[in-house]
Amino acid sequence: MKKITAIEFHGKDKKGGLLKECIYKAVNEHKQVHKGLGGGLELLVLKNTGIANFYYKSTRLGAANRMTLGDAFKRVQELKKAEEIQKKRQQELNTNSPKLKVFFAQWIDEKSETLKAGSSRKINMLALFRHTLYPLHDYRLCEITANLVYQKLSAINQTPGNKHNAITVLCQCLNSATIKGLIPVNPILKIFTGSENPFKKQKAIGYKTIEASLLKEKYFEPLKNTALLNRTFYLFIALTAFRFNECRLMKWSWINFDKNVIVIPPDAVGANKTQKELVKPITKQVRALLEKWKVFADLSSDYVFKRPSKDLPISEICLREPLKILTSRELDFHGLRKTMKTWLVSEGCQNEFISELALTHDVRSTIQKTYDKYNYIQPLLEALQQWNDYVETMLPKEYLELLKSN
Secondary structure (H helix, E strand, C coil), X not given: CCCCCHXXXXXXXXXXXXXXXXXXXXXXXXXXXXEEEECCEEEEECCCCCCEEEEEEEHHHCEEEEEEHHHHHXXXXXXXXXXXXXXXXXXXXXXXXXEHHHHHHHHHHHHXXXXXXXXXXXXXXXXXXXXXXXXXXXXXXXXXXXXXHHHHHHCCCCCHHHHHHHHHHHHHHHHHHHHCCCCCCCCCCCCCCCCCCCCCCCCCCCCCCCCHHHHHXXXXXXXXXXXXXXHHHHHHHHHHCCCHHHHHCCEHHHEECCCCEEEECCCCCCCCCCCCCEEEECCHHHHXXXXXXXXXXXXXXXXXXXXXXXXXXXXHHHHHHHHHHHCCCCCCHHHHHHHHHHHHHHCCCCCHHHHHHCCCCCCCCHHHHHHCCCCCHHHHHHHHHHHHHHHHCCCCHHHHHHHCCC
């Protein structure tokens, strides 16, 4: 028999239709009659007596068992009231929802209190927010969806790995917003994970490096027409073989021209991952480069490689992107350390221990460090000077000019 709606049922009831049929069957055949009428409405006629009852059964109302129509009506009213309260609360959340850039600034300040001294995580997270997540800055937290994040990040020209790292930071930020009740759920949680992640981070295949004999062709020549700030940095990192952030965050106060050394303190935030004092002697080329750079640098700032418009160190993207694009991704900054190490062992000082010290790697055992208090500055200077003399032979005129006295 065809199922009918409640309205149709009442119509047939008056004409002596389905209801009379069910009562007749219950009384005369001594059977309990149960009919589903659709939409959760049910008819139950007791055998023998013919007493008919309407019930409502719906998991949507939170009831797996039957309830009377009266109870169902009450339940519907309760759900409507709850929905109205939830809708009103959501409207209040939307009205009070801060913009992402405002909440992120608060969150990163709170986050920095839990980071270890010397950690570069805050600097890296800020860089990702400013340079990768910038299309989302002016959206309110309540407006951010997984689709919005995907659309905005797909439109910018950056590597999948960079976007992956940025989404990781954004996810942490939105988790905090969820805990604070600013949004009901994190809209991107678990969205950009697994094999379907469109911004999947590529597996590291090791730092890209080149032979020292190819420095001119593969490194200096492609970068010779970059801005003066960039060129100075590119030469400085090649001469010193400091780590990328050790160079990028370099401060004038760490450079002692009188004692002819650069000393990075153990508590240098973001610039010293070893959390130990890092010391390197200054070669003739490094001294000449820094003296020349003083003429152009903003000495009111302590940062050696300061941004032109702000008292902040030059951003990672401003240094890495030209290297990636102009060198066709054939090498990276950390690979330059490998280049120097290989050259020192094969052509330069040919001393494994000194070549490691040139990378600020102390390979001595704990006992050796206890008894050996020699600082090795002189043999280290000799090794670095050998390297710098060789690098100078690789320089095009655009870089040689940076070493000339004023």
